[in-house]
Amino acid sequence: MSSFRKVLGMHVGQPTSDGAGVRLTRVFGGQGVERFDPFLMLDEFGSENPDDYIAGFPPHPHRGFETITYMLEGRMRHEDHLGNVGLLQGGGVQWMTAAHGIIHSEMPEQEEGAMRGFQLWLNLPGKHKLGKAGYRDIQPEEIPRLTTAGGVGVVAIAGTFDDGQLKQVGVVQRPDTEPHLFDLNIPAGGQVSPRLPEGHRVMVYVFDGSIELEGHPQAIEASRMVRLGDEGELRINSQQGARVLLIAGKPLNEPIVQYGPFVMNTREEIEQALRDFRDDRLTE
Template identity: 70%
Template sequence: MNQLRRVLAVQPGQPASDGAGVRLNRVIGGAGIERFDPFLMLDEFSTDNADDYIAGFPPHPHRGFETITYMLEGRMRHEDHMGNVGLLQGGDVQWMTAARGIIHSEMPEQEQGAMRGFQLWLNLPADSKMADPDYRDIPSTQIPRLHTAEGVEAVVIAGTFVEAEFRQAGAVQRPRTEPHIYDLRLPAGSAVRPELPAGHRAVLYVYQGEIQAQQSHEVKAGRLVRLDDDGELLLSSEGGACILLIAGKPLNEPIVQYGPFVMNSREEIEQALRDFRDGTFG
């Protein structure tokens, strides 16, 4: 075995509220986001209390990045100013490229029951921030998955999952940031060694169970692990666990964020605010 990637930090998410009062666990976001380049934010929503999600996310704008919403349980409807309408259900993914601008809403289509999933913000390079917006719904049946020799299930949302003789391209491939997004489900007593490109920034979030990361760190559910940019991965679980593994190629560009706008300069943020105010957004 070659050298393992060092564990740089293990940290819990922070309670947050967004939209019209939806309660979230903010795993990545806020101060220091450049450490996670090209990723800007990761929110987990996980509750069976309708009061925590029922108000949803009424119409709001985005510019300068992509949003990836991965639904584990529940029903959420997307509508945007371009006329797109989509329904996210358990196992589905929504990949939205805001680019120069999208105004959309995300509203629950249920009044009771569990709502569980994630939303990840992926930065766009400077020369793509004002490109045409795009939107894609990916039903669970179109998201590749495989089982490794140790019985680990890998749901391959983006990038290409590689371990030993196993290789599976994901539902989405992206240039420049080259994201790898996997939902790894480890049965009790199993281990997984996914290969990632050298230089890719990598984090993993344990959303169920407990794992041993890189042979030395016990990580319980609700914790984010930030890893070094080089070396191998070794993840194991004695009792079983579910992990969201995220990796991408850093852009190494200035990040200036104001709420739902992420650009490279203050002047570009001010232009986004003017465009939204003047009705020329998107």
């Protein structure tokens, strides 16, 4: 008999704003973030009203982790102190490793229309928090897209998608945290059973439609995320059709100390980051 991953928690995002006033939904982040280790935060942004996004994210610093921005609709221009310039557009991904320090901006390249997407923060182990910063601009055509035998569309952003029949390596592979990130488009009456490593932290965020998880008695509606146990199988069903983000990673099991855009292991390291930013040494 199959044993399915248990639902440990249900999370409903809270409206907030960031940057220069961009309206978004914080799905998780802040207090109790250890429950999501190695992930630190997930934001969803989406609006057809330019007043909600036009101010963008002017230059700001980061240290100690990675950011993954996945755009569904719209265009955002990235620039950073390393000289990187990238245009994030519908279907594309921006993968930024802040590490020792990076100062970047993300500004809309549109004055009207829909802008929708996600930003996920992924922690770095202590041994790499002060490593070299980096940035990768991933165009939509670089990201593997496949359809399972059951008709489920898969966008393989990170890790390896494997349902026992199809196996597809995603466009990004990372050590230590071994992240898996898939956009799953499940048709009405569809089902998908991705295989994920035992011991990985697993979250499923429904951003359209609704799903049912094998072994869980209640349907999970849009704008809700479930946090699952570290062992067992995962089977996602959808009676009406759904689109979900499947997020998984290997916990670091290290202390997490966060102050705004800096995430380190100790308070002393946070204080050093603040001094480095003040003294223009964050990006040395």
